[in-house]
Amino acid sequence: MRDIEHPIWCEPTRCSVGSDRVQLKGMHRSVVLTTQYDRHSGNEARVHLWSYDGIYVYMQLEFPGSLHDGLELTLEQGEEFGTALLDLSKLGGRRR
Numbered sequence: 001m002r003d004i005e006h007p008i009w010c011e012p013t014r015c016s017v018g019s020d021r022v023q024l025k026g027m028h029r030s031v032v033l034t035t036q037y038d039r040h041s042g043n044e045a046r047v048h049l050w051s052y053d054g055i056y057v058y059m060q061l062e063f064p065g066s067l068h069d070g071l072e073l074t075l076e077q078g079e080e081f082g083t084a085l086l087d088l089s090k091l092g093g094r095r096r
């Protein structure tokens with residue numbers, strides 16, 4: 001049997017590859033990064049990486065406690081999304 005190769009970002013305590021917790025092969029998962037987006041409610045956005053094979057990697061963006069289901073993005077889409085937020089933040093901070 002071949003050894004399982006985990007991506008460098010895989011968090012062992014969140015990974016299910018090779019375990020019997022999931023019927024299929026399982027899923028590599030990273031740590032979860034959180035950021036509070038609403039000071040008053042304390043609501044957070046959470047994002048983590050996941051992959052079935054370590055090759056095709058996705059970002060899962062979740063908004064716990066909201067009506068939004070969240071987003072599943074490729075790494076490229078995540079980078080574009082992050083860049084757009086950063087660009088808008090810079091634009092919003094400019095003065096005439």
Ligand SMILES: [Zn+2]
Pocket residue numbers: 005006007010011015016017027028029
């Ligand atoms: Zn793993």
